[in-house]
Amino acid sequence: MSENQYFTMNPPVQRLRGKVPKIGIRPVIDGREKGVRESLEVQTMKMAESAARLISKNLRHSNGLPVECVIADSTIGGVAEAADCAEKFKQEGVGVSLTVTPCWCYGTEVMDTDPLVPKAVWGFNGTERPGAVYLAAALAGYSQKGLPAFGIYGHDVQDADDTSIPADVKEKLLTFCKAGLAVAEMRGKSYLSLGGVSMGIAGSIVDQEFLLDYLGIRTEHVDMVEFVRRMEEGIYDKEEFEKAMNWVKEYAKEGEDTNAPEKQSSREQKDNDWETVVKMTLIARDLMIGNPKLKEIGLGEESLGHNAIASGFQGQRQWTDYMPNGDFLEAILNSSYDWNGIREAFVVATENDSLNGISMLFGHLLTDRAQIFSDVRTYWSPEAVERVSGKKLEGKASNGIIHLINSGSTTLDATGRMKENGESVMKPYWEVTEEDAEKCLEATHWCPAELEYFRGGGFSSQFLTQGEMPVTMSRLNIVKGLGPVLQIAEGYTVNLDPEVNQLLDKRTSPTWPTTWFVPNLTGEGPFRDVYSVMANWGANHGAISYGHVGNQLITLAAMLRIPVNMHNVPLEKIFRPSAWSAFGTHDPEGADFRACKNYGPLYG
Numbered sequence: 001m002s003e004n005q006y007f008t009m010n011p012p013v014q015r016l017r018g019k020v021p022k023i024g025i026r027p028v029i030d031g032r033e034k035g036v037r038e039s040l041e042v043q044t045m046k047m048a049e050s051a052a053r054l055i056s057k058n059l060r061h062s063n064g065l066p067v068e069c070v071i072a073d074s075t076i077g078g079v080a081e082a083a084d085c086a087e088k089f090k091q092e093g094v095g096v097s098l099t100v101t102p103c104w105c106y107g108t109e110v111m112d113t114d115p116l117v118p119k120a121v122w123g124f125n126g127t128e129r130p131g132a133v134y135l136a137a138a139l140a141g142y143s144q145k146g147l148p149a150f151g152i153y154g155h156d157v158q159d160a161d162d163t164s165i166p167a168d169v170k171e172k173l174l175t176f177c178k179a180g181l182a183v184a185e186m187r188g189k190s191y192l193s194l195g196g197v198s199m200g201i202a203g204s205i206v207d208q209e210f211l212l213d214y215l216g217i218r219t220e221h222v223d224m225v226e227f228v229r230r231m232e233e234g235i236y237d238k239e240e241f242e243k244a245m246n247w248v249k250e251y252a253k254e255g256e257d258t259n260a261p262e263k264q265s266s267r268e269q270k271d272n273d274w275e276t277v278v279k280m281t282l283i284a285r286d287l288m289i290g291n292p293k294l295k296e297i298g299l300g301e302e303s304l305g306h307n308a309i310a311s312g313f314q315g316q317r318q319w320t321d322y323m324p325n326g327d328f329l330e331a332i333l334n335s336s337y338d339w340n341g342i343r344e345a346f347v348v349a350t351e352n353d354s355l356n357g358i359s360m361l362f363g364h365l366l367t368d369r370a371q372i373f374s375d376v377r378t379y380w381s382p383e384a385v386e387r388v389s390g391k392k393l394e395g396k397a398s399n400g401i402i403h404l405i406n407s408g409s410t411t412l413d414a415t416g417r418m419k420e421n422g423e424s425v426m427k428p429y430w431e432v433t434e435e436d437a438e439k440c441l442e443a444t445h446w447c448p449a450e451l452e453y454f455r456g457g458g459f460s461s462q463f464l465t466q467g468e469m470p471v472t473m474s475r476l477n478i479v480k481g482l483g484p485v486l487q488i489a490e491g492y493t494v495n496l497d498p499e500v501n502q503l504l505d506k507r508t509s510p511t512w513p514t515t516w517f518v519p520n521l522t523g524e525g526p527f528r529d530v531y532s533v534m535a536n537w538g539a540n541h542g543a544i545s546y547g548h549v550g551n552q553l554i555t556l557a558a559m560l561r562i563p564v565n566m567h568n569v570p571l572e573k574i575f576r577p578s579a580w581s582a583f584g585t586h587d588p589e590g591a592d593f594r595a596c597k598n599y600g601p602l603y604g
Helices: 036-058 079-092 131-144 167-186 208-215 225-232 238-251 267-289 292-296 300-304 327-333 354-367 382-389 395-399 434-442 498-506 530-536 550-560 578-583 588-599
Strands: 022-027 069-071 094-101 119-123 150-153 190-194 218-222 308-313 348-350 372-380 401-405 445-448 459-462 470-479 483-493 514-519 541-546 564-566
Touching: 022 036, 022 079, 022 167, 036 069, 036 094, 036 167, 069 079, 079 094, 094 131, 094 167, 119 131, 119 167, 131 150, 131 578, 150 167, 167 354, 167 550, 190 267, 190 354, 208 218, 208 354, 208 483, 225 267, 238 267, 267 308, 267 327, 267 459, 292 300, 308 354, 327 348, 327 459, 348 354, 354 470, 354 541, 354 550, 372 530, 382 498, 395 514, 401 530, 470 514, 470 550, 483 550, 498 514, 514 530, 550 564, 550 588, 564 588, 578 588
Parallel strands: 022 069, 022 094, 094 119, 119 150, 190 218, 190 308, 308 348, 483 564
Antiparallel strands: 372 401, 372 541, 401 514, 445 459, 470 483, 470 541, 483 514
16 A cells, blocks of 8 residues: 555445446256266356356456356256346346356257347367257357357367366457456446537537447436536535645646747636646546535535446537636546546546547456547658658558547556556556556646637646557447447557657647557558558547457447447457357458347347
8 A cells, every 4th residue: 555645546446326247157057867967067067167267367347346256056957947047147236148068958948038148158178068069059049039149169179077268268258258247337327428519529429329229328418517517616525626736736747838928828827727627627527426525515416426437528619718628637537546546547538529438438348447538640651750850760660650649638547657577558557556656647747728729728738658558449430321330450559769759749739648659550451551540540539448459349349239340350369249150251341240230239
């Protein structure tokens, strides 16, 4: 535990209403007694227990709480025991269903028929009993009944008494479970729209039907005037405000004011802006998840919040033409720490771009890490860089770079100052140390807002992402007549020569945070070169997660029936429900579109 009051590690907590979803494990068995069932009871239950140990050891929820597994009270040999299991799962709050078996079972009699719960079947690859035969029969039954299920079957034959889980099976089990938990965690929560449409950005036209039909998320709307009301009427925790202001004075270093001297705000105005943006941060958080402190001062309704798993702040232009911008609000909430210590990052979209906010949410729930919100601003070819700087791009950057930059609301975790074995990383919050947080803050300056953009003032974060970190950029888009589609680009952040970075940065908005990104190229389609990635990106924003997690995003998208229209994930890593192969095996991308159209949105 840190001795610094500002960087204590907050314990894991479920800050949203509703149960934390659990993994339900269904050990199914050949129901024939007098020899067959009895010989399989121990092996089947051990298989369930092995799966539970693997999951509990390797997965956590994004809030840091352990993932709990619930195993059926008995093996399931028929419909009666399947019903008993379903009732237990309902009572326990199970959100993901995993069926395991080493043997033949009575396919449709023992299956899980809840249409809203992601499901998979793990059939043990052994020769003594036909687990593979049951797996095929079960998956055929699920497909025939319109209940897509994931099939898991080890590559190599194991001995009947081998309780180990092969590496390929482990990867599929964990990928399925983590994506399934993301589905379950979103269901019943809210997206909080703080304001309306920002500057005509399509993603900030919040599509309530999409959120509800595909994700099970309701939409809540709060006009930005609520911030004014709460500030003027003092509807925030006054003690926390004082603590936050002291933290700001110690850790939020002011950066260069690039406004013309005659237009710069006075010191008094800047100090007032700091107080305003801190209050805005407290209010946005309270609107998302509530604050019991408000109830203590007689504000019961305001204390409840909107149970928001994600939110977006409109800001521009009606707010920022008159009031300080939301960059500090967004950057701090999107980071893994603030004046109250180290805690789970929130998901807050700039300009209320709900589609990028949901892309961030996908990444957060899958990786447990803070997310980067960026404009996909500029493609710099090697030739253009050499022309303006006289220097060649090298290493991973040699084929060109994409400038990821936005108005200062990117998570501070993206500075790359957290280290692991000497390499830059972004960590789950429960691994973040006091040193990590302080280094990220040390690498960040808060520049007075560019008044041409933000007439009301405020502050924007300024930093340069350091290190070559593996990252995945994603983006949800909605196409009329088609519906939602997901884009994915795995790649790396890269370091540039300091002189080159400075030259390129000064050609845009140097007071904003910069991340230089290069996608992994495949030599074909939209990934034949870096320019093509930029040219095929479907919107002005992207959500960036630490790690190469495109395969997890693909699995999650399939569960939600959202087709993936662009990705550079190796084919052998793609894991979708077995029914997808019935829609075509030669063209997996086309099959994905056809399958998603056939099944329709998960909650539709």
